[in-house]
Amino acid sequence: MKIAVLSGKGGTGKTLVSVNLAAAAKEAVYIDCDVEEPNGYLFFKPEKIESEKVSIKLPYVDEKRCTGCHKCVDFCKFNALTYIGTKLYVFDEVCHSCGGCVLLCPEKALSERDKVIGEVQKGVSENVTVITGILNTGEASGIQIIKKLLDDKNEGKNLTFIDCPPGSACIVMESIKDADYCILVAEPSLFGVHNLAMVYDLIKLFKKPHGVVLNKCLNGENPSEKFCLEKGINILGKLPFDNELGTLNSNALISVRESEKYRDVFSSLLQTVTKEVQYETAINS
Amino acid sequence: MKIAMPVDDKIMESSVCITFGRTPYFLIYDTETKESVFIDNSAAASQGGAGIKAAQTVVDNQVGALLTPRCGENAAKVINAANVKIYKTINDSIKDNIAAFEEGKLLLLDEIHAGFHRHEGA
Missing domain, CATH: 3.40.50.300 (P-loop containing nucleotide triphosphate hydrolases)
Structure with a gap:
């Protein structure tokens, strides 16, 4: 018990x-x-x-693959992602490690990395x-x-x-x-x-x-x-x-x-x- | 140049909103055409990261400057990444602040606060 x-x-x-x-x-x-x-x-x-x-999982961006479609930005409930100019930014401390952005990315530009x-x-x-x-x-x-x-x-x-x-x-x-x-x-x-x-x-x-x-x-x-x-x-x-x-x-x-x-x-x-x-x-x- | 300002209501007689990330509306004002457009801030009811999302909205509207009484750390990172300048408002009057901006009297916002993030441990 x-x-x-x-x-x-x-x-x-x-x-x-x-x-x-x-x-x-x-x-x-x-x-x-x-x-x-x-x-x-x-x-x-x-x-x-x-x-x-x-460790926790955080999204990692492959900038060469990212086309700036904003799908991950729009999806994230906690707004941990933002796309400015030609670059996707990840706010590690805002991310809740749900992995949704990685699943959703049509260009497979996002992958997961471990952070202890x-x-x-x-x-x-x-x-x-x-x-x-x-x-x-x-x-x-x-x-x-x-x-x-x-x-x-x-x-x-x-x-x-x-x-x-x-x-x-x-x-x-x-x-x-x-x-x-x-x-x-x-x-x-x-x-x-x-x-x-x-x-x-x-x-x-x-x-x-x-x-x-x-x-x-x-x-x-x-x-x-x-x-x-x-x-x-x-x-x-x-x-x-x-x-x-x-x-x-x-x-x-x-x-x-x-x-x-x-x-x-x-x-x-x-x-x-x-x-x-x-x-x-x-x-x- | 287009400028953005967090505002309490969708009229010019309204006031500058005390918060940036969770302001109900943004005023996008064009200093050349004198045209004003009010947009909803979809970040207002966010579970978290409101400043980041609000900043994305501001940046997506191709403004050259943001006029705000204050701005959190994460929002400031986004705004700065887009090379948008952040100016500190002088009072809560929308018109006063537009006038002051046009006369070059507004100062850059140098106090970036650490945010009111609702961390899970708090």
């Missing part, structure tokens, strides 16, 4: 939750889809790393297979890397945790598309509840079974908890705003592997999540 962990903004605790849940499992796969700034590997420090480059945009690294950290997506700086979109990361052959036998990018844009949609369950991580502030509402709308749109983990909980009012109660969203667990957890985390240590207290906290959270997923999968099948 694939469990995606997401939140409306960065720094909420997606990596904390997904890394520790994976570490608490007997055997799990952890996939870092936050390709612009992956950080799960900093905790896992995986070994035996194998990397594979990820990043890589996927696979390694092992004790009980966890760690898969990290890395988008090269300056590249516009990490979608192709996410597609590679979520390739079925990377999926774990039992549990796969998908650490999503922050927000609710295309790249997050791509990350949760095939997930069986979504864990939303939320902070106890008004800003936090605003971001929670954003991802909540997204997973409702995708009709994903879901639950919330309330992170950084303090005594007193928790607007995110209030939101969950109002909407009838299942609260899977609460993590305290705690010095020990914060210190372990900021030293890039996995709390489950360092502290008995947190091994218990995350093991019980994992149990709750697993039960939920099994229940949801049962009623949906």
Whole structure:
């Protein structure tokens, strides 16, 4: 089963939750889809790393063959092509690699070329297979890397945790598309509840079974908890705003592997999540 | 010489449009015949690359100059590739800007912004 962990903004605790849940499992796969700034590997420090480059297809013009018919220019929905004077120009960063222009060109003046945009690294950290997506700086979109990361052959036998990018844009949609369950991580502030509402709308749109983990909980009012109660969203667990957890985390240590207290906290959270997923999968099948 | 300007409506009394790529219309004005033609900007509703497509429209109309309050990076590449000069408009009045252009009072647009591209990650 694939469990995606997401939140409306960065720094909420997606990596904390997904890394520790994976570490608490007997055997799990952890996939870092936050390709612009992956950080799960900093905790896992995986070994035996194998990397594979990820590239996208971009159109390449043979100027001798191009007659300037404009067919490709008119076809491209994203306007990645333009014909000026006697020359066809391609805007790489606007192109969505659909390949339509290449298929359509009556003169066969367009062909595809590969452009490396990043890589996927696979390694092992004790009980966890760690898969990290890395988008090269300056590249516009990490979608192709996410597609590679979520390739079925990377999926774990039992549990796969998908650490999503922050927000609710295309790249997050791509990350949760095939997930069986979504864990939303939320902070106890008004800003936090605003971001929670954003991802909540997204997973409702995708009709994903879901639950919330309330992170950084303090005594007193928790607007995110209030939101969950109002909407009838299942609260899977609460993590305290705690010095020990914060210190372990900021030293890039996995709390489950360092502290008995947190091994218990995350093991019980994992149990709750697993039960939920099994229940949801049962009623949906 | 023909000049192009992004405009809000298809009349001379309308105003210069604040955006180039997603302007609803372009005015193509001929400084010799004083003739004005308004054309739809088919790029206005584009999913992406509106500036590129709008620039293609401007270039395809064989203009010698573009008068605009601002212009994105990609659009500027297309306009420059066609050797069309980009001038900065002085206010939102179409007539004022045509007059200023004819008197040689308009300055070249030197601030090309990085665009408001709706990248997928954003």
